[in-house]
Amino acid sequence: MTPFVRHTGLAAPLDRANVDTDQIIPKQFLKSIRRTGFGDNLFDAWRYQDEGDIGQNPNERRIDHDFVLNLPRYADASILLARANFGCGSSREHAVWALLEYGFRCVIAPSFADIFFTNAQKNGLLLIVLQDEVVAHLFAKAQGEGLTLTVDLPTQTLSGGGTDVRFNIAPERKRLLVEGLDDIGLTLHHADAIRAFEAKHRARMPWIFEEPA
């Protein structure tokens, strides 16, 4: 996983609550067996005026020029401001892959859905939860004169546009992101404990381990 330590970037305001992962990456792109190739189809039904399908050339499609990410002023955005319950719905990790590949390193919102939250963490996409009022302030700045933010994960600070706030993050999430650790490797450090547990579990609940012929 790519470590996340410090990042400075332009913030784009996506002013909608309950953005579900079907909107972040629609179903037709889930047919891919790869982890890449999703960036051009991030928010596909909102970014384009035609129906998207896998393998299209994005330059030949009709753009919805009113959609926030298509506004020239946000073309280089790498921090997404979002509203409550961002990433709800389907568990598709493709949503996180699409955000990263598009160029977002960080999403800031008042709240996130549980599965999306975990998926983001596993891929080094930093999610920052801030209070409604703080997010509202950032939205006003980003929609007004524009907002460039600096996220410093070791010190858990977010600064820029007259804002200087400390955000909360669980210590284990922070360490995984800052050090870019291999999550599976961390668990496998406990392989002996897993094997011991499994043997005990099998003795106690043998039916879990049985399978029909």
Next chain:
Amino acid sequence: MAGRTVYDKIWDDHAVAERGDGMTILYVDRHLLHEVTSPQAFEGLALAGRELWRRSANLATPDHNVPTTNRAAGIDGIDDPIAKEQVVVLDANCRRYGVRQFEMTDVRQGIVHVIGPEQGATLPGMTIVCGDSHTSTHGAFAALAHGIGTSEVEHVLATQCLAQRKSRNMRILAEGELNLGVSAKDMVLAIIRRVGTAGATGHAIEYAGSAVRALTMEGRMTLCNMSIEAGGRAGLVAVDDTTVDYVRGRPFAPVGATWDEAEAYWRTLVSDDDAVFDEEIVLNAAEIGPQVTWGTSPELVLGIDEEVPAAHFFEDASKRELCERALEYMDLKPGTPIASLPVDRVFIGSCTNGRIEDFRAAAQVLDGRKVARNVVQAMAVPGSGLVKRQAEAEGLDSVFKAAGFEWRDPGCSMCLAMNADRLYPGERSAATSNRNFEGRQGYRGRTHLVSPAMAAAAAVAGHFTDVREML
């Protein structure tokens, strides 16, 4: 020590170790796999040079993008070359790692959340995960079941565990009796309307109360299935006779002395009287009527006798904005009776409502009636090959076909429209599935979620209508 909830008990029985970073390593008993969220996980496993931890924990089937016609042709019947590749890759991965799979042509193939319980591969007290958010379905068996992303699928393949933080406990108590014509689907839609689409975020939900106890296992699966639509990753129901009776005799269920031992353990999977829930919500089941969603979030729900609300009806600013967007996308005007909306396509199926009782409930309404002329397509898609076979043995397929429904082969179908089954721009559906998000059932399609009986009633009337008047 304070009493424990069912969730606490299952958690305690699967906690392997603290990882030393605030995460608990939780053992996974059953891992279900399908073609869409597993290929990158198998690839990651191979690239890292890791082995599959426990082969027998895994059970796979293709369901999301398989066609619901011409299934005798097997993989060659998939027209879309990209979708076909996914199914081919699932086959190859299952062969390489020795994972048991119900392939496309196997009568046991079906939607992963239908086949687990059907086979008894879903057992009480298990931890069950799958790269699909509707894995909460299996919680109906007092299992701790939830959806995971592809990185976690790889984590489970490699370690048989997940690194997790414990959720908080929420109890939803539904007391009283459901009225005739009102089902578990109506109950869960009423719950989501009340709790909101993020109301259970961070919580494991336990559904309890006399109305939940009175549900069949299939009803409980419908209820738990949509927990994620209220934000809860997991939803569950305590073990009782209904649970145990359903499991007995299924292919993966234990027999003999092991059964007795298992049953004794399963019977402990009820929340203690002094267990503490962080949140509690109480509903009166008798007050719930047939429900229809009107918007683009599953919390935007109406009773069949209600009218589409105006944005100013909502106090919260973000709800007002959500409502305005939904009105526009769904092409609705405030004050329109939901019962007046014409329906273009009807879909009965999905992991929410694709089981035998769902088709019986719909067939009861359709018997002797015809699909209305303005309905361009009505589809019945059984949740598995075995559900289909059972329905045919009961003659239900004849009822559906005589009414003008298409009787299809099993799969996720128009719930998410990854295959050819879909809505076209501007079309409105009555669907028994679980999500009404923008474009969910097809580009610019408009979805209204209902129960199977309500979907059948809408098919006959050509618009939404109170099914109770047709029973």
